[in-house]
Amino acid sequence: MNPSARSRTATTAPRTQPLGRGRPGRNARRALPVLFAALLPLSACGIPETGVVEAGEPATGVLQPGVTAAPSETAPEPVPLVKVPLYFVTDGALTAVSRTVAGSTDLGSAVLMLFKGPDPQERRSGLTTELPPAAVAPTIRTDGAVVNVQLPRTAGSLSDTAVDQLACTVAVARLRQDPALGSAQVTVEQPGGRLAGRSSDDCPSGAARETTGPPETAETGGTGG
Incomplete structure (x- = not known):
């Protein structure tokens, strides 16, 4: 063979490399991007690749199964009872x-x-009244031991006994408020300007009857200072 021909043959012959050496194969080059893409979300979310990370304090107040928490209740304050x-x-x-x-x-x-x-109960014991039912509460003004009770315009004329009922009830109630007064003077003003005056000294001072039924709730009436 011509020496120049051998030289060209040796130059153009493909080189073969041993298996497992040199550049990675095509499949390996394709697998690397897929692996990086899988690891990227874990790194972005802050999730460690291995191990367990403990954070915070352990929970407290955990109830056992089947046990419910009892509601916090405060005892209601007792409502005082007063005698009127x-x-x-x-x-x-x-x-x-x-x-x-x-x-x-x-x-x-x-x-x-x-x-x-x-x-x-009081009616069964024989008690009655001469006061008519009132749709509007009277106006009451106090000035020390002096109390003025002004009846509404819709109120009718009161009998002397009805005036005594009203004046004595107000007078004794006023002395309950301020026992240091000693006595109370009550003026009952009826529609038309009629006035009737009474003193607590004129009211019966005998022992009052006690009611034994369930206590009722006090109502607020119109009063003036």
Whole structure:
């Protein structure tokens, strides 16, 4: 063979490399991007590739299965019971009644209860009233030991016994508010300007009847200072 031909043959012959050496195969080059893409979300979310990371403090107050938490309850404050003096009528004469109610009372509350008349138990014991039912509460003004009770325009004319009921109830209630007064003077002003004055000294001072029924709730009446 021509030496120049051998030289060209040796130059153009393809070189072969041993298996497993040199550049990676085509499949390996394709697998690397896929692997990087799979690891990227884990790194972006801050999730470690291996191991367990503990964070925060352990939970407290965990109940056992089947056990429920008891609600926090506070004991209600007891409502005070007070006695309200009222004057009704027995056989044409005034009779003092001490009615027990729940909550604090004022002069207006006592007057409203008086105008409602005796309760069923008091009626069974023979108590009546000469005061008519009042749709509007009277206006009450106090100035020390002096109390003025102004009846609404819709109120009719009161009998002397009805005036005594109203004046004595207000007078004794005022002395319950301020025992240091000693006595109280009550003026009842009726529609048309008619005035009637009474003193607590003129009211029956005998022992008041006690009501034994369930205590009622005190109502707020219209009063003026």
